[in-house]
Amino acid sequence: MARLSGRKLHGKRYCVNRFKRLYPDAQYLPLTTERLPDALHVAEQWFAEHDDGDVSLQGELESIREAVANWESLGMKGGVLYADGEPAAMIMFSAVSEQCLDVHFEKATNKFAADGAFAAVSQCMASSTDLEAYTYVNWEEDMGIDGLRRTKEIYQPAFKLKKYYGEALK
DSSP states (O other), rough: SSSSSSSSGGGHHHHHHHHHHHTOOEEEEETTTHHHHHHHHHHHHHHHOOOOHHHHHHHHHHHHHHHHHHHHHHHHHEEEEEEEEEEEEEEEEEESSSSEEEEEEEOOOOHHHTTTTTHHHHHHHHHHHHGTOOEEEEEOOTTOOOHHHHHHHHTTTSSOOOOOOOOOOO
């Protein structure tokens, strides 16, 4: 994913290169406590742009706020992609094993999303030198949304885990 090599990833490579061409000053910086407000700004902007009254979206925003509020105790990592002097995209993840990272949240504002900010922030995260030891990146639940599922499939997963559902006992 860091190299986006192969013919099937041509579309993602195009998005990343488009973003870099349009925003040559773009910079990906690790998410620190000082940059958490920028990441939260991106998330809140994304939700403002996509708010259609969906309760699950509000729940996701609350989850991001909780993650930001408890950043250090959760041991999460992440990054913010800046373009034109403002936060354009953010990504938050954590290690689930010595080989695998789990992406919890990834958002980009509409202003930059159409120019490839989602692909750019993912590629920047995957090519970070402090993450070289990880072999796999897991994108969390796609909530059955076709667009998210197709996006995850484009990255050609090495394998898929079986999904289980549980029911509370009374």
